Amino acid sequence: MTDLATVTQSYFQPHITGMAIPSRRPRRDGALDLSRNEMIHPALDPLVKAVLAELAPATVVEYPIYPELIGELADVVGCRPAELEIFPGSDDAIGVIVDAFATRTGSMVLQDPTYPTYRYHAQLRDIEVLSWLPRPGTLLFAAEDARWAMKRTPSTVVVVTDPHGMLGSVLDEEATQELAATAHRYGHLLVVDQCYEAFRGNAGAWRGWDNVLRIGSFSKGAGLAGMRLGYVTGAPPLVDYLRRWRRAAAVSGVTLAVALALCRDHRGELDAIRDDIIDGREWLAGQVVDLEKRLAPLPSNTNFLTVDAGGAEDARRLKEHLAASGVLVQSHAGFASLLRFTAAPISLLHRVVASLRDAPA
Template identity: 30%
Template sequence: MSTSTFDDTRPYTAPVQQRFELGLSENPYPPLPSVLEELNRSMAQVNRYPEFLPEQLPRIIGERVGVTPDRLVVGGGATGVAMHIMQALIGPDEEMVFSTPTFDGYPIMARIAGVRTRTVGLDGFGRQDLWAMVRAIGPRTRVVVVCRPHNPTGTLIPSGELRAFLAAVPRRVVVVLDEAYVEFLHPADTIDVVGLQRRFPNVLVLRTFSKAYGLAGLRIGYAVAAPDLAARVRRWLVPFGMNAAAAAAVRASYAAESELRERVQAINTERERLAATLRRFGVAVPDSHANFLYLDGPAIAPALRRAGIVAKSYPNGSARIAVGDPAAGTAVVAALLDEQLASPD
């Protein structure tokens, strides 16, 4: 894993002749057929406003997660909910701590919200350095963000290590556990949210329907938190802020669980196939538990760009690519193999 400085806020730059868009870790599949049917039915009512503040959606998600609606905050994707968290919990001259690199929305939203940030580099294996994050917590720290799996490397913090970290974080600091890619985890690697928050009430779990569920364009995300913490964040919700199709789409997605698992398995299988192939050609790829791979090396991003493949690139030349489409994976291998063949020994 390279240790060069990262800048997570660089914009995506599409090549002149774009072949594949792999920079946003999107699901390559359209919504499930039953979900599309429900969405089409809901479109007949879009002349009406959605709920002033969402009530149906928290009930639907709460029944699934096993919590009461007062412990839920729903919003415009995980990004929208994260923005409300910053607005609600971090005041002037206060700060948040997160790893670098991380989901690039965090530094961008922090600038928008006027939030101070303190960043902690990854270790040499692409993992979040939890103990360095504990040391980075200061008297003005209000929020710490931990991604599980991590974005952009896909690495996974073991549950025992996470609990030890949470025990070391002061209770006055809210820990945002970003689980945007939780559906791609093996069941043995998932964490009981209800039990975790019973032990650590300062943990706020953030999730989305944009990735595994393939609903990125509908912007549906949610957070699970202790009732008082959730209430503080909900005060920042915008009236009529959730689209009218959200409840219908989530209900239909939950009903199609078996189909969803098949799609997740297909994406995970393609991820492992592509990672193994790239490693055979000498590309450094950390073990990923999400729907993307982090390709570490100074020539990766330029080679993909020249091949018309849009990736999330980093200043050290590395890149993160979405996985799941076999044709895109083949194109990535060809682009990097061509680069190796063209490079002098």
């Protein structure tokens, strides 16, 4: 009989056993948690309860028929069914894209920093990561830097987060077209993470290219983080190939029914919630400036506001002060001076401003 030590030596990869397992922090009772980028709005709970009450029992007891549900969801997403594939969250979509495409190229080009799941899946599969860094002394990713790399790199997978999931910044129309055209010319697959597109309103910027895959999510813009529903859209040949890598029936029929009901039948209420969150984001940015504490809010096209505290130690102290007052925010591993605040309606953010006002200089 083979012992465990032999199995470990024969089958385990040392670089994988040393990796941290992805997990989420426990929640803190009573805190205003602005660290997770979930949808925060008092109208969301009753809306979700109403949607759940409308569900037919068949969505629970019957197997989901994916082609039919994808056809309905395509209308919500704004594409043809042949251009859409679904996954249990955008994290899973990222892993499947890495499996289907990056394992063939052996490399990926990533903005650095970016959403850590990309680097995790690349490391898991021993895929080389080429970093696309912001310009020195700035918080800006220049499209021309990525284009320069694409012209000198063999065919690979290039990932762009737009809006950026840490900074909230977006690429303008000219930059998106130049990136897509350069990737097409030099044989690269361009993966565009648009999980925050509901707060930008310009999802069409990346459409029309047969070498572009777009990742979307119902967590940020539809309040369904707990349901775990993500999707990928792109040219039918790319999506058709990607379907073969999808885990069988990984998305439940209940999840799809809730997403369809919420985004199709209650679209007006959901739009109003998003508008309130955008108003809260802009209000908070203005309040931060008015405090005159050398805090600099960054322009944002997402459901969060990133604030530059001036330095790494300043950010650490401010985060601790906010936590002591019951407000939780997210720090940035790649940009140590930055703190990220999930946006919410103005009525919930007065508590944040009060804590910022009381923060030591």
